[in-house]
Amino acid sequence: MIEWRWFSGWTDDELAPRLEKARALVRNFTAASGEMTLEAGWNQVHSVSTLGREQPGPPLPTGLFERARGVMETFDFSDPRIVRWHFSPDTPLDGRTVLLELKSLGARLRFLCAVRVGDTRLEIGETCSAYGFGFVTLEGHLEKGREWFLLRKHHDTGEVRFEIEASWRPGTFPNAWSRLGFALVGKRYQRAWHRLTHARMRELTRHHPEFAGMPAHHGRVDHSGHELEELGPVGFYTQRAPGRLKSQLEEEVDAVERGHWLTPVGLGVLAGMRSLSAPTLVSRKLAQSPGARTDPLSVAFSKPWVPRVLEVLALGELVADKLPTTPARVKWVPMTGRIFMGTMAAASSVGGQTRRRVVLAAAMGGLAAVASTWAFYSLRKLATGKLHIPAMVAAFAEDALLAALATRLMPLVDDTATAS
Structure with missing residues (x-):
């Protein structure tokens, strides 16, 4: 199921029958946990953070670990300004x-999707x-996948840590504009x-213990999301957040499949x-794992x-590029060769995966080769024509840029080219 609305959410009277209907839904993916890898498209x-410390030894009845557990069981860790959880407390976790x-x-703009909690662990x-516990997405969700939330207390130090681990891919969208919006700002x-x-887990467990284990709102349906003004406005960070949030988030790994x-x-x-x-770059990597x-x-x-x-032919191409008799790269024959090489290299970088992914990679490599050919041809013309930069200097500058790009690309090629 999936619904969307502008400017307003759903009342308890509307949520109750939808929640009952969602109980009959099945998960919207079939992959097992071990199959949900980056190479498979997931x-x-x-991410990991330290919530604080309590007395060493097993968790205390009113200690930090148990308070954090109460927050998790009411889903209050979720900031209601982005995701609010609606559930029935009468059903087992x-x-x-x-x-x-x-x-x-x-x-x-609001979307209503369903998930199911499973694999609880104590x-x-x-x-x-x-x-901890995990949840899986159900039919109609904007995403497909599972997410784990886990508390750990180390008895020797009393340190309590909170971890989140997720494997996901895009799911079902009600229309084209929502799919486009998710692609642009979803991440x-x-x-x-x-x-x-x-940040909420830290605040709720250390500074608002009265909220632990207490839903934010009671009714026919319970809701997560106590308001916490201490967190300030929602921010979209591209790097570690400043201030208190930065100090508590100790490890964050975000490996996105589309980055491949x-x-x-x-x-x-x-x-x-x-x-x-x-x-040449792809062949060197593949030859390391025959x-x-x-x-x-x-x-x-x-x-x-x-x-x-x-490698020998590539060195020869570097020399030929500086010769005045070499035809322009945008001519039919050189352009065709660049497209062919870009297509072959891109296809081989994801070889061994599904045919659809190989074809798509080959198409992307070919199109990128066309764009790159025209772009760098135009830059060379601009440099030597309007800027009056000597042709040899412009050529070596492009060689230097090529080496820099290859160096940055090498780790990505290493991840994909050596994958089985």
């Missing part, structure tokens, strides 16, 4: 169906105690929510600059002699 998020009210544009060990809202979740599409695009850009640079791929293109590129030959 975005990954992991394990298996509880929850309606998420997702807010954007200053809460002017362990009191000799050296560490842990409590910024997700990142803000994750950071504010850590930078690899074929980057290879296409390299091919537009120097046609043989892209296949036999890791079985698709014909990757097998061909991974042969030990291929990168050596390509």
Whole structure:
């Protein structure tokens, strides 16, 4: 199920039947936890913060760990300005169906989606105690995937830490504009929510213990989201947040699958600059792990002699680029060669994955090669024509830029080209 509204949310009388209907929904993905990897197209998020310390040893009945557990069980860690949870407290936490009210544009636009809590965990060990649960998205959700929330207390120090771990990909959208909006700003809202979740957990457990285990609002349906003015306005951070929020978020890993599409695009850009640079880079990586791929293109590129030959030819291309008799790269034959090299390099960088992903990567590499060819041809013309920069200087400047881009691209090529 998915619904959306402008300017207003849903009343308890509207939420109750929707919550009952959502209990019959099934999850909107079939992948098992071990299959939800970055290489398989699943975005990954992991963050950790220290909430504080209590007396060493197992969790105390009224200590920090138990207060944090109460916050988790009412879902109050979620900032209601971005995501508000609606649920029935009469159902057990394990298996509880929850309606998420997702807010954007200053809460002017709202979506209602369903998730289900599962895999609850409580362990009191000799050296560490842990409590947590995960949830999975259900049919009609804007995303597909699962998310884990976990508390840990180390008995030797009394330190209590809070972790979030998620694997997700885009799900169902009610219309084209919502899909476009999610692509443009969805990740910024997700990142803000994750950071504010850590901030709320710290505030609720350390400064507002009276809220622990208490839903923000009671009625036919209970709701998360005590208001906390201490957190200030919602901010969309591209790096670590300033002040108190920065001090509590100790580790954050945000590996987004769409970032892997930078690899074929980057290879296409390299091919537009120097046609043989892209296949040389991929071939060197594939040759380091021969036999890791079985698709014909990757097998061909991974042969030990291929990168050596390509390196010699690439050096020859660097020399030929400086010769006055070399035809312009936008001519039909050079342009075709750059497109071909960009397409082949991009396809081989994701070889061994689904046919759709390989075809899409090849198309992106080819298009990037076309754009790069025209862009750098125009820049060279501008430099030598209007700016009166010597042709040899402009050519070496492009070589330097090529080397810099290849260096930045190499880690991404390493992640994809060596993946089995």
